[in-house]
Amino acid sequence: MHIIARRAAISLGSQLVSSLYTSRLSHNRAFSTMADRSSEQVVFNKPKVELHVHLDGAIRVQTIVDVAKRRGIRLPADNAEEMKKRIIVEEPGTLTSFLEKFNEYMHVIAGDREAIKRIAREFVEDKANEGVIYVEVRYSPHLLANSGVEPIPWNQEEGDLSPDEVVRLVNEGLSEGEREFKIKARSILCCMRHMPSWSMDVVELCKKYKDEGVVAIDLAGDESLNCEANPEHRRAYEEAVRCGIHRTVHAGEVGPASVVKEAVEVLKAERVGHGYNTLEDRDLYEKLLAQNMHFETCPISSKLTGACDADFTIHPVITFMKDQANYSLNTDDPLIFNSNLHHDYNTAHQHMGFTEEEFKRLNICSAQSSFLPAEEKEELVKTLSEAYEMIQSTAF
Numbered sequence: 001m002h003i004i005a006r007r008a009a010i011s012l013g014s015q016l017v018s019s020l021y022t023s024r025l026s027h028n029r030a031f032s033t034m035a036d037r038s039s040e041q042v043v044f045n046k047p048k049v050e051l052h053v054h055l056d057g058a059i060r061v062q063t064i065v066d067v068a069k070r071r072g073i074r075l076p077a078d079n080a081e082e083m084k085k086r087i088i089v090e091e092p093g094t095l096t097s098f099l100e101k102f103n104e105y106m107h108v109i110a111g112d113r114e115a116i117k118r119i120a121r122e123f124v125e126d127k128a129n130e131g132v133i134y135v136e137v138r139y140s141p142h143l144l145a146n147s148g149v150e151p152i153p154w155n156q157e158e159g160d161l162s163p164d165e166v167v168r169l170v171n172e173g174l175s176e177g178e179r180e181f182k183i184k185a186r187s188i189l190c191c192m193r194h195m196p197s198w199s200m201d202v203v204e205l206c207k208k209y210k211d212e213g214v215v216a217i218d219l220a221g222d223e224s225l226n227c228e229a230n231p232e233h234r235r236a237y238e239e240a241v242r243c244g245i246h247r248t249v250h251a252g253e254v255g256p257a258s259v260v261k262e263a264v265e266v267l268k269a270e271r272v273g274h275g276y277n278t279l280e281d282r283d284l285y286e287k288l289l290a291q292n293m294h295f296e297t298c299p300i301s302s303k304l305t306g307a308c309d310a311d312f313t314i315h316p317v318i319t320f321m322k323d324q325a326n327y328s329l330n331t332d333d334p335l336i337f338n339s340n341l342h343h344d345y346n347t348a349h350q351h352m353g354f355t356e357e358e359f360k361r362l363n364i365c366s367a368q369s370s371f372l373p374a375e376e377k378e379e380l381v382k383t384l385s386e387a388y389e390m391i392q393s394t395a396f
């Protein structure tokens, strides 16, 4: 098999057109959701794949303010700039303190049909504006519901929006966004480490909506408080394996390498969320490298949650890069980190020695490790290869 360079327009049997990426990237709206990063350079202005981003960590601040107004919910600040100050994490802290930030705004969005659909649609717009052509976005349906969930989250009054309907609304918002912004968006449903009683529901929702955009199950939440996967999480993952539901697990973000081992060996994770602390166990790391395990890394996030040292020049993703491991670069929770995907790429370029070639390689790896069906995956890899002028040819 040869890799040959070719100057080619992006033609994809699907709806993606190269001019779209460039025009979107240069458009002001590209940065409209967060603080002003519009003067920041864009080091990799090419189509990208993002595999690890939380829908509820990627909401526009303005949307929170708008929805609060419409619903008559009083916020400590009534404009986006002031709200931003309350939500954003600017200095490295802990995963636990970062997760508390969700308390600032989740009660505004949860339980509201219009808001949930809106955040999903706007999410796709924001990703299109960052040059993402395929994204897998994750969330906990239970954390956006106000009925059929015990306990009802965020001190909401009981209502009539179930986790099941939340998934339908997110699917609708994502589909609308896909049609409008011409990119592909799929979703991953999260179990939460501290709520094992929700996990069987989550896997049932993954099964029910498998053909409507839900591609996998995840286990998120505070790994620092709860390292052993609870039997109910384990049962949900066993059911996922049995039913052919793809699996990823947050592991080795702040927890030790043993959590990664458990994710892979017990929960049968096909990808690892973050996974930085895998490097503490050399044997495990080498085994995962040999298995071509995918690590969903999130550089900016890892600094601000205190998962990794604030000095990017010694970041674990540099080891992944040097070992030519299978990994992706992702934003995780751009709302809370006041960030966007360009910022992660710029950081990797400026402080970690990442080259254009490596950006291309890791995006191809990301496409290959996506949870799309084989044919769509092939098409995505082909699209990227063409956009990167690296056509894979089997000729001769």
Ligand SMILES: O=c1[nH]cnc2c1ncn2[C@H]1C[C@H](O)[C@@H](CO)O1
Binding pocket: 054, 055, 056, 057, 095, 099, 102, 138, 139, 140, 143, 190, 220, 221, 222, 223, 250, 253, 301, 305, 332, 333
């Ligand atoms: O970086 C993270 N690690 C663990 N859990 C996280 C992270 N970012 C967000 N979450 C949690 C909080 C969200 O409400 C939940 C579902 O998206 O997942």
